[in-house]
Amino acid sequence: MSLRSLILLIINGLVFLVVVILSITFYNQFSHVIDDRILQQLNSIKTLKKIQIENLIQTEWHNFSENPTSTCFGDSLNISMSKKQFPVSGIYDLTKYHKQNKTSIGLVLVDSNQIKLNVIPYDKIKSILLERTGMGNTGESYLVGDDYNMRSQSRFFPKKTPFSILVKTEGVLNGLSSESGRGIYKDYRGIDVYGVYSTVNLSNLKLVILSEIDKSEVKAPLEALKSRLLGLIGIIMLVAIVLSLFLSRIIANPIINMKNSLKIMADGDYTQTNEFVKNSNEIKEMFLALDNLKKSLQGAVNFSNEIGEMNLNALYLPKSNSDLLGKSLIKMRNKLIEFRNNENKHRINTKRQLVDGLENERRRLSRELHDGIGPLLTSLKFYIENNIESKTQQQEMKTIVDNTISEIRLMSNALMPSTLDDFGIGAALTNFIESINKSSSIHIDFEDLTNKNNTKLTKNQEINIFRISQELINNALKHGNPKNIKITLSEFDDFISLFYFDDGNGFNLDTVKLGSGIINMKERVEICKGEIQITSKSGNTTFEIELPIEDHEDH
Amino acid sequence: MKTIKLIIADDHELFRNGLKELLKKYSDIDVVDCVADGKEFIDVLKNNSELDVVLLDITMPNMDGFEVLNEIKSLNKSVKPIIISMHDEGNYIAKCAKNGAYSYLLKNTDQDELIKIIRIVSGGKKYFSPKISEKMINYMSEQTVSEHILSKKEQEVLELLSKGLTTKEIALKLFVSSRTIETHRANIIKKLEVKNTAELIKKASKINLI
Incomplete structure (x- = not known):
């Protein structure tokens, strides 16, 4: 995996993780808060309605018991039931006895065989329950009897008789068995709702009052939030990707350049001069x-x-x-x-x-x-x-x-010459030069400044000096055509100097055929660890040769 | 007439025999003995004090002619050595003469000359033929031994130095290398026990070297 994709993956993964965790936490928190709020609100509405209903019933009951002027029993109220069915005074749910099953909360006063009956007007109850302030579009409050049939008008089915609607929901079941509660459950339409419920228990009357609102309405802002959050995640990821692409370039490019440079160097080329950012x-x-x-x-x-x-x-x-x-x-x-x-x-x-x-x-x-x-x-x-x-x-x-x-x-x-062995270089050269002087027209001047009796020269040095001198003179005779040759051999404590001069034609050092002559001389000088210097022009040719003299002989 | 008692010292048997044969013809010369090298000769010499002349070769094994000459001198013997050698160079002749040879002959010297010289030398006189003398003198004339503090060359260098010439100029003039002149100058300074060239000139003129 390349460095850039690694950087991209790590950065984007991190950003994604953070954003998603934040979003989920935020969403859950928000959702939780909304649930709580809604249920609280529903609860207060329900409580209010319950109190109103209870007040209404109590007031009606009070008025009735003070002034029990009732219309004649039964017919005018469209309730078909016998008087015997009410052994004691109290408030009864008479809906199931109504001919059209219209919701009827009956007030029964039993007074020495005379039973007086009145019904609380349904409109009063309805107006309380249909008051929908703070209930949104889908909120409603309604009453359900202990036979699980509805007692107040359904907001969704206003044409239906409430009694014909069966409401055997979690809310009702719980409401009938215990005092009150809250929850999310399916209502009579089979739709998820937030609901709160409690029992209305007055004398012989047992009803459940419920306030519910559709989950979908409650969740609507959450859905909006969700889609907004998703959008936000998308945007953040997009920005993150773009930024990380840029970042990865910044980080990876020099490294890639470095890698390329090193690769070139690894191939053995150290001369590249690429400039990098x-x-x-x-x-x-x-x-x-x-x-x-x-x-x-x-x-x-x-x-x-x-x-x-x-x-x-x-x-x-x-x-x-x-x-x-x-x-x-x-x-x-x-x-x-x-x-x-x-x-x-x-x-x-x-x-x-x-x-x-x-x-x-x-x-x-x-x-x-x-x-x-x-x-x-x-x-x-x-x-x-x-x-x-x-x-x-x-x-x-x-x-x-x-x-x-x-x-x-x-x-x-x-x-x-045996003189070389018996008398040394000075005598040998003297003899040699004397013989040349005798046999040619050239005048050779030889000055012998060697230590005759206690020379420190080795035999080999003497032979080499003799051969070099021979070579010099022979060369001059052969090629230089000089009139005068001067040779000085000076011996000192630590070196011997052979100086040669002639006034012949001279030669060009660069072009002269280094025939055996000069090469031999140089070789002999080298053997003796000495130095040779040659200068030559017409009329003035010099050779300066110096050989070191060592105190102890090494041959 | 007294016979000349003679001994031949040479490492070549054929030569010895030839010489002996030749000398036999002369009644006044008695070849007492022939030896092959210097050592043998010295042994004979120690036991026989009546020898007059020795014909001595230079190049011999064990002990050469030069050494024999020195040995004769140190033994204080009266035998008169005549060198008879193949070497015809002045340096050999001069060295032999210096070391006490009575005469110097080349091996191819004519018979008459040889006899003549043996007779002269046996009489106690030194004799060198004109040719031999010339070679010897030629050689010796070049070997001027300076008895001064400075060598001849050093004297020359000193004079040129005192005239204010540079090392290079002196080198050119005397046909030697610059280093040679420098060394000469250093040696002169050492010999005259001075520190530098200026002091050297001063001292040299003081002791009349220049």
Whole structure:
């Protein structure tokens, strides 16, 4: 179920419940009050009528007993009954003896065998009962005899003789058995009425007086109220629905937007920049938090990108102590840096081993030539001197052997001068440069500022410096066409500086073919953990190479 | 005529034998012994004080020629060492001469020259052929050992500093890197026990360094 329908359901359900409970309570209360009022009113009317009727009868009886001048018994009154039927004086209900069953309250005075009879005029009774003030449209009061037949005119059947109407209703039954009461019951027409009743008990007369009003009339205002209440409920519900629709939009929209944003983010896209309506502080804060989350994720993404491109110097600050993502990224970066450093170390180590192997091989070969083949050739020379008779032949052979020895000496020196091992870099470079100066027109100035006797340079450093210098001079001879080369080798406590200058053609650092020359130099500098700086223009090319000197030797 | 008692120290057997054969032809030279390395030679030397000349190779196992020269000096023996080596560089020659060699021969030296030198040296004279001397002198001329407080380079740097040149200008002039000049300057300041360049110039002119 969606959030909006949930909100709608809850709000409208609550409103409906409240309105209905209020309406029902109100209706019931109202209905109860009306019932009470009506019955009270009916009761007072009935009581009034009862008193009036009783007064009327008592007054008639009094007049009659004072002055019992009666018309002659029976006929004029249309009552057919014998005198014997009245043993004592009193008031009787004579209706059933009337020929037309007209309601007749008879007054009988028995005086020494003479019975005097009079009837209270029905009109008087009728006028009392038909007085309908405060009885509405359907209200009536009437009398019923103990034979359950009506004694006064029915308002609804004015043409009918009251006696012919049987009224055996709850009101009458109760009225005959007890004094008085009230209730809602069906009247003689079979219609629900509010009724009050009580007994009129005078001498021999027993009647029930009832005041009734139709329930439908009483309930009419209630019905109006009911329909009005229903209308009101309808209107309130309508308003509630409209309001809740609006409210649910206000509440649900930001949440739905948030949901959509989070969905997009969950798909891995942190770059969305949708603007949303923020209609409350909490929502604003929520979106602010979302923005922050987005930013930190973006930061993490950028950082990962940098790491992905192996830009390991990228900076990243974890957003907080609990920024696990940031922390693991940093951990990853550090691991990568460590890995790269190890890789670098390993690479340089491999290179160093390669170069060392190469140099060792050269040294071995050089020694072999110099100290192995050389002496053999000198032995050959002794042999020639000892055993060849012909002086000219001996001389020729000795010349050939001497030339061979010189050649071998050159080869050996080219491979690796033994001076480098025996006298160090200064002497080796001096010798090398001297030989170049002799064999070419270039003037090379070499200044040796190394500590001859207690140098801290390692053999490997010396070999590398020698090779770099060789490379520099060879390159210059091959490509630069310089007149002067100046090389200074300065040893200090913590570093050695090789400075090279030539006044040749120079080269463009960006376009020069990094043939074996410069690359080899750079590699050798790297192996020695040193630095190299190259500047070059026509007439001025310099190489500055610096290698660190460590106190303890690590090779 | 007194025979020259001679010993050959070289690690190449073929060479030793060839040399020995060659020297046999000369009646005034008596090859007493042949040894393969410096250690062996020193052992022989300790037991035999009548040796006149040793033909000594530089590159040998166990103990090389340089060490043997030093050992002879410290043992105070009268044997006169002649270096016979494949190395023809001035630095080797100079070092040997400095360490007490009476002569220096290349292994492919002609027989006549060899005999001549053995005879000269056995007479107690040092002898270096013109070619060898030239190489030695060439080398030594470049090795000017400064006896001053400051090295030659430091002296140069100091002079340029006193003329008011910047580090970079000095570096350009002396064909070294700026850092080299900075280090030189720092070393000069340390050596003259001053605190900064201004004090340095003051003190340098006071003790007539510039």
